[in-house]
Amino acid sequence: MATQAVNIAGVSTEFPVLGRDPELGAVTYLDSAATSQTPQVVIDAIVDYYSNHRASVHRGVYPLIIESTELYEGARDRIASWLGSTPQETIFTANATSALNLVAHSWGRANLKQGDVVLVTEMEHHSNLVPWQLICAERQAELRYIPVLDDGTLDLNVYGQLLELSPKLVAVSHVSNVLGTINPVAEITRLAHGAGAVVVVDGTQAVPQLPVSLPELGADFYAWTGHKAYGPTGIGVLHGRRELLEEMPPFISGGHMIKQVFEVESTWTELPGKFEAGTTQIAEAIGLGAAVDFMTALGMDAIRAHEQALTAELLRRLEEIPGISVHGPADAEARGALVSFALAGAHPHDIGEILGREGICVRTGHHCAQPLMRRYKLGSTTRASFAVHNSSADIDRLIDGLHTVRRTLQL
Ligand SMILES: Cc1ncc(COP(=O)(O)O)c(C=O)c1O
Numbered sequence: 070m071a072t073q074a075v076n077i078a079g080v081s082t083e084f085p086v087l088g089r090d091p092e093l094g095a096v097t098y099l100d101s102a103a104t105s106q107t108p109q110v111v112i113d114a115i116v117d118y119y120s121n122h123r124a125s126v127h128r129g130v131y132p133l134i135i136e137s138t139e140l141y142e143g144a145r146d147r148i149a150s151w152l153g154s155t156p157q158e159t160i161f162t163a164n165a166t167s168a169l170n171l172v173a174h175s176w177g178r179a180n181l182k183q184g185d186v187v188l189v190t191e192m193e194h195h196s197n198l199v200p201w202q203l204i205c206a207e208r209q210a211e212l213r214y215i216p217v218l219d220d221g222t223l224d225l226n227v228y229g230q231l232l233e234l235s236p237k238l239v240a241v242s243h244v245s246n247v248l249g250t251i252n253p254v255a256e257i258t259r260l261a262h263g264a265g266a267v268v269v270v271d272g273t274q275a276v277p278q279l280p281v282s283l284p285e286l287g288a289d290f291y292a293w294t295g296h297k298a299y300g301p302t303g304i305g306v307l308h309g310r311r312e313l314l315e316e317m318p319p320f321i322s323g324g325h326m327i328k329q330v331f332e333v334e335s336t337w338t339e340l341p342g343k344f345e346a347g348t349t350q351i352a353e354a355i356g357l358g359a360a361v362d363f364m365t366a367l368g369m370d371a372i373r374a375h376e377q378a379l380t381a382e383l384l385r386r387l388e389e390i391p392g393i394s395v396h397g398p399a400d401a402e403a404r405g406a407l408v409s410f411a412l413a414g415a416h417p418h419d420i421g422e423i424l425g426r427e428g429i430c431v432r433t434g435h436h437c438a439q440p441l442m443r444r445y446k447l448g449s450t451t452r453a454s455f456a457v458h459n460s461s462a463d464i465d466r467l468i469d470g471l472h473t474v475r476r477t478l479q480l
Contacts, residue, residue, distance in 0.1 A: 070364070074297075075369055077303060077372070077375045077457055079155035079267065080108075080367065080457050080458050081264055081458035081459075081460070082109040083109055083110070083363075083458070084106045084108055084109070084458050085107075085109060085112070086098070086106050086107070087106065087458060088437070093313055093389050095428045096428055096430060097427075097428050097429045097430065097463050097466045097467070098430050098458070098459075098463075099330055099429060099430055099453040099454060099455065099459065099463060099467060100143065100431055100432050100452075100453075100454060101277070101297065101406075101432050101454050101455060101456035101459075102172045102246055102274060102297065102405075102407045102432065102452065102454030103297075103432045103454070104296045104297060104302070105277060105296065105297050105298065105299050105456050106299075106456065106458065107172075107299060107300075107460050108299055108360070109361045110268040110362070110363050111299060111300060111301065111356050111360050111363065112356075112358050113165070114355050114358070114359035115301060115352050115353075115355065115356045115359075116234065118137065118140060118351070118352050118356075119352060121136075121306050122136040122137045122140060123137065124136070124137040125137070125348060125351070126141045126142075126349075126351055127325065127342075128256075128325075130238065130271060136251050136316060137351060140358075141211035141351050141354050141355060142154070142156070142335070143358065143359060144354045144358025144359075144361075145161070145341075145354065145357050145358075145366075146160055147358050147361055147362065148306060148357060148361050149308075151361050151364075151365060151449070152276070152281055152282070152283045152291075152308065153282045153283045153284045153285075154283050154291075154308045155311070155337070156341070157311060157340040157341055158308055158309055158310065158311050158314065158340065158341070159306060159307075159308055159341060160306065160307045160308075160309065160314075160341040160345060161304060161305075161338075161341070161345055161349050161350060161353075162292075162304075162305040162307055162344075162356050163303060163304065163305055163350065164294045164295075164296070164305040164398055165196055165271060165273045165292045165293055165294035165305045165339075166189045166196040166294075166305070167305060168293070168294075168305045168306065168307035169196050169197050169200050169240075169269065169271060169292050169307075170200045171307055171320045171344060172200075172269050172290050172307065172309070173200035173203070173204045173220070174204065174320050175240075175317045175318055175319065175320040175344075176290075176313065177201075177204035177208065177238075178208070178318070178465045179202065179316070179317060179318055180208070180237060180238075180267075181205070181208040181210045181237055181238075182208060182209075182210070183208065183209040183210070184209070184210070184211070184258070185208070185210040185211070185236075185237045186210065186211050186213055186231075186234045186235070186236040186237065187201050187204075187205055187211070187212050187213070187236060187237060187239075187240070188213050188214070188215055188228075188231055188232075188236045188238070188240065188266070189201055189212060189213075189239075189240045189241075189396065190213060190214065190215040190217050190223055190240075190241050190242065190252075191214050191215065191217040191440055191441055191444050192217050192221075192223070192242060192245045192248060192250065192328055192438065192441050193240065193241075193242055193245065193271065193440075193441075194242060194246055194271060194273070194436075194437050194438055195437040195438065195439070197240050197241075197242060197248040197271040197292075197438070198240075198258050198275075198440070201238075201240055207258040209420065210237070213231055213234070213236070214440075214446070214477070215227060215228045215231060215239075215241070216404070216444075217248070217250075217441065217444055218262040219453050220398060220399070221248040221249070221250045221397035221398045221404075222250055222252075222398065222403075223241075223250075223252060223257075225253075225256075226477045227256075227274070228257070228260070228279070229260070230322050232260060232261065232263075232264040232266070233249075233264075235264055235265060235266075236261075236264065236266045237265075237266060237267065238266055238267045238268070238269060239257065239258075239261040239266045239267075239268050239269070240269045240270075240271070241254065241257055241268070241269075242270070242272075242273070242274070243268055243270050243271065243272045243273075243274065243275035243279075243281070243286075243291075243406075244272075244273075244274035244278060244279070245274070245397070245404035245405075245438075245441075245459035246273070246274050246407070246436055246437075246440075246452075247396065247397070247409050247427070247436045247438045247441055247442075247450065247452070248396055248397030248398070248409065248410060248469045249380070249397045249398065249404030249405045249406075249407045249409070250397055250398055250405075251279070251403060251404060251405060253271055254268075254286045254288060255285060255287060257284050257398060257427070258270075258286060258287045259287065264380045267289045267290070267313070268287075268288040268289050268290070269288070269289065269290040269291075269292070270286065270288040270290065270291045270292070271292055271293075272291050272292060272293040273292070273294050273297060274297070274405050274407070275293070275405065276293040276297075276298050277297055277299065277364070277372075277456070278372070278373065278376060278405045278406050279369065279373055280369035280370055280373060281369075281462040283308055283393065289309065289310045289313055290307060290308065290309045290313070292305065292306070292307050292308075293305065293306055293309075295353060295356070295360065296359040297370050298360055298361075298458075299360040299363055299364065299400060300353070300356050300357035300359075300360035300361075301352070301353045301356040301357065301360075303353045303354070304350045304353035304354055304356070304357050306357075306469065307344070311340065311436070314340050314341075314343075314344070315340065317407065318344070319337055319343055319344065319443070321344075321346040321347070322335075322346055323346040323347050324344055324346060324347055324348075325338070325342055325347060325348075325349075326338055326342055326343050326344065326345060326346040327344060327390065330389075336468045343385070361386045365413075367457060372457055374394055374457070375457060376405075376406035376455045376457070376459075377401050377402065377406070378401075378408070379406065379455045379459055379460075379463075379464065380404060380405075380406050380408060380455065381403040381462070382461060382464055383402035383408050383453060383455075383464050383467070384399070384401060384408060386464055386468050387408070387410060387468075387471075389468060390412070390472070390475070391475070391480075392412050392413035392414060392415075392475070392480060393410050393411070393412055393413075393471070394410060394411050394413070395408060395409070395410045396409045396410065396411070396445060396450060397400070397409060397449075400413070406454055406455040406456070407452055407453065407454035407455070408452065408453050408454075408461070409436070409450040409451065410450060410452075410453075411447065411450055411451070412451070412471065412475070412480070413472065413480070414478065414480045415474060415475075415478050415480060416449075417433035417434065417449045417450055417451040417479060418433055418449070419474070420433060420451045420471075420474050421451060422472075423470070423473060423474045423478075424473075424474065427466070427469075427470050427473065429466055429470045431451055431452060431453050432451070432452040432454070433449060433450070433451050433452070434449045434450075435448070435449050436449075436450070436452060450457075468471075
């Protein structure tokens with residue numbers, strides 16, 4: 070799919086929703102960590118599939134199906150090579166949650182046994198936590214936590230001690246969706262491998278924000294989601310090490326994932342089809358391929374530089390507001406493009422609602438990270454997050470909005 074070269078300064082015009090009819094209400098979008106907005110090139114790729122090439126994939130030999138299969142597999146090729154993976158090791162799923170469930174249920178069920186230890190961190194999103202709780206309960210394995218320090222980083226000393234338990238698996242997020250912390254995944258993986266553990270990384274917040282090289286990280290599994298990376302909803306990706314994927318049993322079974330089906334048993338097709346049962350997300354994969362082209366055209370280094378500068382600016386500007394406390398690393402270099410904060414005397418729900426009246430979109434709540442909230446003795450926080458289309462003007466509006474919150478709540 071052809072891509073349009075764009076530069077970050079003018080990129081907001083690429084997102085139709087940001088210029089929507091003013092009668093619908095203006096949008097200052099600071100919630101890309103929840104879901105990103107969609108650039109026109111991604112919408113065009115989806116419309117092009119539905120308008121010109123719609124057919125199933127891999128299930129026929131007529132020209133339309135060859136076109137749709139080429140678009141679908143072409144998207145997979147570009148997504149894989151973008152992160153340094155291979156098409157066979159790049160599995161399309163419904164989202165990050167289903168990618169992580171695939172690992173927990175397939176790898177976990179085949180490899181965990183009574184008394185085994187699984188390590189997760191206190192900052193995991195529920196998607197990289199609850200599947201491990203369930204599989205540990207089923208296999209009678211033990212779930213242990215790598216703690217988070219007050220500064221929002223992982224306690225790597227305790228991690229070192231936990232590795233002495235010879236865990237079977239370490240599950241860690243690349244970038245925390247609450248604290249913004251960029252975890253040292255390459256180092257965590259090196260240490261885990263030294264202890265004989267398999268490493269599963271939740272890269273959901275990292276992939277749209279940072280240059281990611283899977284070979285450099287070295288993890289065994291890396292999961293992410295399309296709708297936070299300028300792609301459509303309903304698609305995620307699991308990258309896995311080929312040897313492990315080949316040994317693992319299927320997770321979801323049915324059509325497409327088989328080689329031969331006999332009356333009582335079946336054999337499985339090659340990777341990645343073995344883990345893509347049924348008719349998969351064709352339009353969504355094609356859209357995600359266009360999203361990857363969009364990010365590639367901008368350059369991940371440029372995206373990171375732009376969003377890191379905005380994050381540093383927001384951290385500075387929040388100091389203007391009396392009663393604000395920020396969670397996570399103090400330095401923008403150590404965090405992704407998001408900032409969670411509390412305003413003394415204001416409930417995040419009220420903050421979100423008052424900002425919302427001004428068209429400012431921020432996330433409020435527990436961010437699907439309740440153990441982390443408990444660790445910080447918080448019920449919920451307010452989170453502002455950035456994407457390529459944001460600018461200092463958005464930060465000005467947020468800061469003005471927070472002054473309005475203080476006035477409205479008479480703080
Ligand atoms: C760090 C992290 N992991 C996983 C997820 C789950 O993503 P999805 O709902 O697309 O599966 C999210 C979404 O909020 C997230 O922020």
